[in-house]
Amino acid sequence: MSSSSSVDSVPPPPDNAIVLGCGGIAVDFLATVDSYPEPDDKIRSTSLKVQGGGNAANALTCAARLGLNSRLISKVANDSQGKGMLEELEADGVDTSFLVVSKKGNSPFTYIIVDNQTKTRTCIHTPGDPPMLPTELSQSSMFSALDRASIVYFDVRLHETALMIAKEASRKKIPILVDTEKKRDGLDELLQFADYVVCSAKFPQTWTEVSSTPGALVSMLLRLPKLKFVIVTLGEEGCLMVQRASTEVFESQETDIESLLETLKHRKDSTTTFPTCVSSETTKLRANGVGTVTGRLFLGTAEKIRPEELVDTTGAGDAFIGAVLYAICAGMPPEKMLPFAAQVAGCSCRAMGARTGLPHRADPRLVPFLV
Numbered sequence: 001m002s003s004s005s006s007v008d009s010v011p012p013p014p015d016n017a018i019v020l021g022c023g024g025i026a027v028d029f030l031a032t033v034d035s036y037p038e039p040d041d042k043i044r045s046t047s048l049k050v051q052g053g054g055n056a057a058n059a060l061t062c063a064a065r066l067g068l069n070s071r072l073i074s075k076v077a078n079d080s081q082g083k084g085m086l087e088e089l090e091a092d093g094v095d096t097s098f099l100v101v102s103k104k105g106n107s108p109f110t111y112i113i114v115d116n117q118t119k120t121r122t123c124i125h126t127p128g129d130p131p132m133l134p135t136e137l138s139q140s141s142m143f144s145a146l147d148r149a150s151i152v153y154f155d156v157r158l159h160e161t162a163l164m165i166a167k168e169a170s171r172k173k174i175p176i177l178v179d180t181e182k183k184r185d186g187l188d189e190l191l192q193f194a195d196y197v198v199c200s201a202k203f204p205q206t207w208t209e210v211s212s213t214p215g216a217l218v219s220m221l222l223r224l225p226k227l228k229f230v231i232v233t234l235g236e237e238g239c240l241m242v243q244r245a246s247t248e249v250f251e252s253q254e255t256d257i258e259s260l261l262e263t264l265k266h267r268k269d270s271t272t273t274f275p276t277c278v279s280s281e282t283t284k285l286r287a288n289g290v291g292t293v294t295g296r297l298f299l300g301t302a303e304k305i306r307p308e309e310l311v312d313t314t315g316a317g318d319a320f321i322g323a324v325l326y327a328i329c330a331g332m333p334p335e336k337m338l339p340f341a342a343q344v345a346g347c348s349c350r351a352m353g354a355r356t357g358l359p360h361r362a363d364p365r366l367v368p369f370l371v
Contacts, residue, residue, distance in 0.1 A: 010362060010370050013067025017329035020145050020169075022073040022162045023056030023155030023179075025089075025099075026108040026125065027081045030314065030353050035117040046116065051353040052088040053110055055155035055179060058315045058354045062322025062344065064093040067361045068329060071095040071145055073165065074158065075102060075132035082107040092355075098145045100136045105129045114312050114352070121314045134161045142168060150329050153321070155179045159186025166193040175328070179321055183207065191224055196328065198321050199232045214257040214297070215287035217242040222291050229334070231324070233317055234302075238275070238342065241298040243334060245282045248294055254286040257297060264299040273304040275342035277335050300338030303346030315354025320345040322358075332369075340369040 031045035052061075060070040072094055076082030078101050085107065086096050108128035114121045142165060146152070152169045154162045156178065163186055169176055170193045177196040180187065180203045191197065197220065204216030208223070213232060220230050221244055229243040240261070260280055267278045279298040286292045323344035327337035344358070347365060351357030359366055 010367055013326075013361060014150070014329045014331075016069070016148065017067075017150045018069040018071065018148055019060065019063050019151050019153060019325050019329065020071045020073070020149045020165075021056040021060045021153040021155075022158060022165055023153075024054035024108070024157040025052070025057040025072070025074040025076060025085055026054040026110045027051075027085060028053030028110050028112050028314070028353060030112045030114055030312070032114045032116055032312075032352065036113065036115045036120075036122065047352065049352045049356075051355055052085045053112075053315065053354050054108065055157070055181065055318050055321075056153065057085070057089060057094075058318035058358075059153065059155070059179070059322040059325065060094050061089065061092045061355050062319050062348075062358050063325045065358050065360045066323065066326040066344070066366075068326055069093075069095070071098055071149075073098045073137060073145060073161065075100040075128055075136070076107040077102045077105045077128060079107055081109060088355075098137075098141055100132055102128075102130060112314055114314065119310050119313060121312065123314075132158050132161055134164050137161055137164070146172060146174065149174050151175045151177060151325060153177045153179070153325055154190060155181070156184045156187050156190060159184060159190060162186065163190055166190055169193070177321070177325060177328070179317075180207070181317070193226070194224060195226060195228050196324075197224075197227060197230045198317075198324060199230065200317065201232060201234050204230070204232050210287070210290055212258060212287075213240060214242075214261050215290050218257060218285055218287035218293050219290045221293045221295070231338075233320055235313075236302050238299065238301040239320075239338060241300065241334060241338060242285065242293070243296045243298065245294040245296070254284040254292055255280070257285045257287050260285070260297050261299065264297065268299060268301055275303050275339035275346070276301045277338045279335060296334075298334050298338060300342055302342050305346055305349060309350050311350055311357075312352045313349050316345045316349050318354060319348035319358055336369060340366070343369065
C-alpha cells in the first residue's frame, strides 16, 4: 500500500477529545557539541537551535499534532521569549488562552547541551520569575479550562496551582495523568488524585524505596488505590507497565512479578526494529516484601533507531506522554498504546530539540497504530 493511500485511510481523531495540561513551559537553547566538556574546558558548539520547551508544553504540542484539542495552564513573562513561546504553541494548535502573562520578570528558559558522541543531553533550567501563584488562575478560568475536558495532565511543576485544578477535576470525575520525572514539592499530594502515572526510569524505586523496578510498580499501585496503571519508561530498553484489574481474580495462585518479567523478556521479538509489546494474563502479581496486586504486566520495546538517524533525545519522554494522552482518549488497549507511544517518541529523537521531530497524525509511521 502506498503512503498516500495509507494516510487517506487514517480515521479522524477522537470526537471532541480535550486534554488540559498544567505545568512547565520554557525556551530551550540547544547547543550540540562533539563531546561533553571537561571542567574549565572552552569548546565550540557544532550547531545551535532555539525552540519552545518545557514538559507540559512539549507533551501538549505532541497531543495537538496527533489530533487532540490541547489546553495549557502555565505562566510566562511579557518578554520576547514569552511571546515567542505563545506564538509557537498557537501555531501547533495549542490553546494558550489560559496562560498567565506577567508584566514583569523573565520567562523560563533552559540551556541544553547535546553530546554528539553519547547522544545524551544535559539540561540547565532557569525558572520563570516571578513564579506562578494559584491566585493568578481565577476560578472562572479554571472552570472554563476544565469544561468538557477528557483528561487532565500534570508534570508536577506549578504544584500549588496543579493541586487546586486536580481537586476540581477529581470532583468532576475527569481522569488525571501525572508525569513523575523526579521527586518534587507537592508530588505526594498530587499523586493521590492520579488515575494514570508515567514515571522516569529511576522514579519508582526512589519514591517507594523498593529495590527492583517491578516491585516498585506494585508498591505504587498498593499505595495509590485510585491508580489504574503505572508506566515506567526505560529509554532504549522500552517500558514496563502494570495495569490494575477492574475485578478481582478469585483463584488463589500468585505469580512472582520478577519471574514473570523474565518470562516476558524471553517472549519479546528482538528481531524487529519496530516497537512491540508482550503481556501477561490477569493474575495476582506478587512482589516479595511488598504485597500483591491483581492485574497485568506489560513489557514494551523501544524502536531500534540506527545510529546515523539518532539526533537528540531531548523531549522523548514528553513525546511518549503526549502519545499516551492520545491513546487514553482514543480508547487504545495497552498492547497498542505502548508501541504507539514508543513510535512517537522514536520519531522525536530523529531531529534536534523536543518538538522538531514530533509527528503529525498523518505521518505514515503512525498509520499502522491508528487504523
